[in-house]
Amino acid sequence: MGVSEKIKEIEEEMRRTQKNKATEYHLGLLKGKLARLRAQLLEPAPGAGAGAGTGFDVSKSGDARIALVGFPSVGKSTLLSKITKTKSEVAAYSFTTLTAIPGVLEYGGAEIQILDLPGIIEGAAEGKGRGRQVISAAKTSDLIMMVLDATKKAEQRALLERELEAVGIRLNREPPNIYLKAKKAGGMKLSFMSTPKYLDEKMIYNILRDYKMLNCEVLIRDENATVDDFIDVIMAPHRRYIKCLYVYNKIDCISMQFLDQLAHEDHTVVMSCELDLGITDIVDRAWQELNLMRIYTKRRGVQPNFSEALIVRQGATVEDVCDQVHRSLKESFKYALVWGASARHVPQRVGLGHTVADEDVISIVTK
Numbered sequence: 001m002g003v004s005e006k007i008k009e010i011e012e013e014m015r016r017t018q019k020n021k022a023t024e025y026h027l028g029l030l031k032g033k034l035a036r037l038r039a040q041l042l043e044p045a046p047g048a049g050a051g052a053g054t055g056f057d058v059s060k061s062g063d064a065r066i067a068l069v070g071f072p073s074v075g076k077s078t079l080l081s082k083i084t085k086t087k088s089e090v091a092a093y094s095f096t097t098l099t100a101i102p103g104v105l106e107y108g109g110a111e112i113q114i115l116d117l118p119g120i121i122e123g124a125a126e127g128k129g130r131g132r133q134v135i136s137a138a139k140t141s142d143l144i145m146m147v148l149d150a151t152k153k154a155e156q157r158a159l160l161e162r163e164l165e166a167v168g169i170r171l172n173r174e175p176p177n178i179y180l181k182a183k184k185a186g187g188m189k190l191s192f193m194s195t196p197k198y199l200d201e202k203m204i205y206n207i208l209r210d211y212k213m214l215n216c217e218v219l220i221r222d223e224n225a226t227v228d229d230f231i232d233v234i235m236a237p238h239r240r241y242i243k244c245l246y247v248y249n250k251i252d253c254i255s256m257q258f259l260d261q262l263a264h265e266d267h268t269v270v271m272s273c274e275l276d277l278g279i280t281d282i283v284d285r286a287w288q289e290l291n292l293m294r295i296y297t298k299r300r301g302v303q304p305n306f307s308e309a310l311i312v313r314q315g316a317t318v319e320d321v322c323d324q325v326h327r328s329l330k331e332s333f334k335y336a337l338v339w340g341a342s343a344r345h346v347p348q349r350v351g352l353g354h355t356v357a358d359e360d361v362i363s364i365v366t367k
C-alpha cells in the first residue's frame with residue numbers, strides 16, 4: 001500500500017471514530033501516525049533526481065523570500081508583474097503559470113525575492129497537480145502571501161490553510177512551548193509546569209512509544225498544549241512556522257460593505273490589481289511582516305545612499321549593524337551617530353548596544 005493510501009485509510013478511520021473520552025488515546029495515536037506519513041510523502045521518492053518533488057529549481061536570492069500561494073486565477077501573476085520588473089504570464093484560464101517564476105521587489109534598498117507559483121487545488125498536499133512542489137516552495141519562504149479572490153467563497157482560505165497545515169507549515173503561530181530532548185538511556189522522563197488541560201501522561205507516553213522515543217526528557221511548559229502541539233514538537237524538523245499575509249484581490253468586483261468586513265480581518269489586506277488599488281499598502285505590510293529593517297550608512301559630509309541598505313532583524317543593535325558592514329568593525333568602534341526613529345534627538349550619539357529602527361541613518365566613527 002502506498003503512503004497516500006495509508007493516509008486516506010487513517011483519515012477515514014479518524015472520521016469513523018467518535019470523539020469521546022474512551023477514544024481519545026486512540027485518536028491521539030492516529031494523529032501521530034498521520035503526521036509521520038505526511039512527512040514521508042514530502043520526501044523525494046528513492047531514485048528520483050536531486051530536488052525531485054521537493055520544490056522548484058529556483059535559488060534563493062536577496063534579503064528575504066515571499067511566496068505567492070493561492071488557487072488558480074486569483075491574480076498571483078498579475079501581482080508579481082505589478083510589484084517587480086518580471087513579467088509572468090497572465091490569463092483568464094486556470095493553471096496559466098506552470099512553474100515558479102521569481103521576481104525581485106526593490107524596497108528602499110532591500111531586495112525581496114517574490115516567487116510566483118502555479119495555482120494549487122484541494123488535495124495539493126496529497127500530490128494533486130503541482131501541489132506538492134508549490135507547497136515545498138512555500139515552505140522555503142520567509143513570508144507566505146496567500147492570494148485570495150474576494151469574489152469567491154470564504155471556504156477558499158480554510159481549504160488552503162488545511163493544505164499547508166497538512167505538510168507541516170504553521171501559519172502565524174509560534175512553536176509550542178514544550179521541551180523535548182532525546183536521550184541515550186534513562187527511559188521517558190515527563191514533567192509539567194502546571195497541570196495541562198488537554199494532555200495527560202498516558203497520552204504522551206503512548207505517542208512517544210509509537211515514535212520509538214523510549215529515552216527522552218519532556219517538559220510541558222504550556223498548560224494549553226494539545227496533542228497536535230506535542231506531535232509538532234516531535235516532528236520539529238518537518239515543521240515550519242511562517243508568517244502569512246492574506247491578500248484579497250479583485251475588490252473591484254465586491255460591495256463596499258463586504259470590502260470593509262474583509263479589510264478588518266487579522267493579517268489581511270485587500271487590493272485590486274485591475275484598478276491599481278492597495279498595491280503599495282500590500283508591499284508595506286509585507287515588509288512589516290518580514291520583521292526586517294533597512295539601515296543606511298552615512299560617511300561624514302556625504303549624503304547617505306538610500307538605494308543601498310544594510311538589512312538587519314527587528315530588535316537589532318548598532319553592533320549587529322557593524323557586523324553587517326564588516327566582522328572586525330566593532331573592534332575599532334568608538335561611537336555612532338544616529339538619525340531616524342530610534343534617535344531621541346538628531347543626531348544622537350550612541351554605543352554598540354543602541355537598538356536601531358527601520359530606515360535609521362547611521363554614521364560609524366572609529367578609533
Ligand SMILES: Nc1nc2c(ncn2[C@@H]2O[C@H](COP(=O)(O)OP(=O)(O)OP(=O)(O)O)[C@@H](O)[C@H]2O)c(=O)[nH]1
Binds near residue numbers: 074076078092251273
Ligand atoms: N476583476 C479583476 N480581475 C483581475 C484582477 N487581477 C487579476 N485579474 C484577472 O484574473 C485573471 C487571472 O489572473 P492571473 O494573474 O493569471 O492569475 P494567477 O493566480 O496567476 O493564475 P494561475 O497562474 O492560473 O494560477 C486574469 O484574467 C486577470 O486579468 C483584479 O484586481 N480584478
Ligand SMILES: [K+]
Binds near residue numbers: 090094096
Ligand atoms: K490564470
Ligand SMILES: [Mg+2]
Binds near residue numbers: 077089
Ligand atoms: Mg499565474
